[in-house]
Amino acid sequence: MGDGTKRVGYWRRYDATYRTCNVEKLYSFTLGKARKLGLPFGRKSQRGRPFAVCPCEYAAMLIIFSLFDLSLRDDEWFSESIVGRHIDHSTFGRSFAKIPPRYLRKLLLMTRNTIRNATDETPVLIADSTGVVLDRTYEHTTVKLQREKRKQHVKLHILAEYYHDTGVIAIAAADALSRSDARAARKMLQRTDISGRVFYADAGYDAEPLYETCYKRGLQPMIKMRRSTTHPRKYRRRAFATFDRDHYKRYRGVIEGVFGGLETRRLLYSRYKKEEMILNHLIAMAVVQNLHTCMSLLLLALIKSTTPDDE
Numbered sequence: 616m617g618d619g620t621k622r623v624g625y626w627r628r629y630d631a632t633y634r635t636c637n638v639e640k641l642y643s644f645t646l647g648k649a650r651k652l653g654l655p656f657g658r659k660s661q662r663g664r665p666f667a668v669c670p671c672e673y674a675a676m677l678i679i680f681s682l683f684d685l686s687l688r689d690d691e692w693f694s695e696s697i698v699g700r701h702i703d704h705s706t707f708g709r710s711f712a713k714i715p716p717r718y719l720r721k722l723l724l725m726t727r728n729t730i731r732n733a734t735d736e737t738p739v740l741i742a743d744s745t746g747v748v749l750d751r752t753y754e755h756t757t758v759k760l761q762r763e764k765r766k767q768h769v770k771l772h773i774l775a776e777y778y779h780d781t782g783v784i785a786i787a788a789a790d791a792l793s794r795s796d797a798r799a800a801r802k803m804l805q806r807t808d809i810s811g812r813v814f815y816a817d818a819g820y821d822a823e824p825l826y827e828t829c830y831k832r833g834l835q836p837m838i839k840m841r842r843s844t845t846h847p848r849k850y851r852r853r854a855f856a857t858f859d860r861d862h863y864k865r866y867r868g869v870i871e872g873v874f875g876g877l878e879t880r881r882l883l884y885s886r887y888k889k890e891e892m893i894l895n896h897l898i899a900m901a902v903v904q905n906l907h908t909c910m911s912l913l914l915l916a917l918i919k920s921t922t923p924d925d926e
Contacts, residue, residue, distance in 0.1 A: 826850035
């Protein structure tokens, strides 16, 4: 690290996470964040039955159930163990759909802030996207004159902060369903509180409006320019003059560790069909990744406090 001390090994942190943490602690941590944000939705009128549980608990359960890739039927099965009462799967489906995406984005930002407060360095920003498979939605296509049925894919866009000295990656913003990488990155930069100075991205983000947004936010764009760009415009020309290929190669691939972690937990799949639920589920995936990082940082501090100086 920057202070001359050694990093705690990955496998040591990994082992400590599963020895110390459990579902109850993760749920309590997430529920605490949700309650600070307030209710994600309310009752339209005083008529009808009251909510089975507090709406904040539905938001926390969406995150925890996304961690284990549970279906709505599975949610019903585990509901009594999590909240102490039986909740029907259809109630889960309606309640999850009521949670607005902006609420989950704020929850994601709160977990990012927890990670940022545990470090004392300025991160670099990295943007990328990956495909998410829709398990229950198919599309017809033609391959070699043969009609085939394939599962549909949507894009998950993330804006990550990389803290080099501690080796920590935090997801600051997430978006989905947009086909344009540059447009999604621009939206995330505009609505997110950021503290980095350099923005890394591949050639898919080579767009004049994104360069403009970076400079207005005080960021130095380190974006690989397309080979077809022969006469770059104002902001692209300015970025091209300061592009450092060695720095780009050093940091650009870091974000793949986030996608690798999500794929390892089988989180790059969604069983939902409606767009609002697909969007909520994909943002919940990003929150899950930050939860793992939060737990790892808390355990890292615990390991350091109990490790002899001569070890």
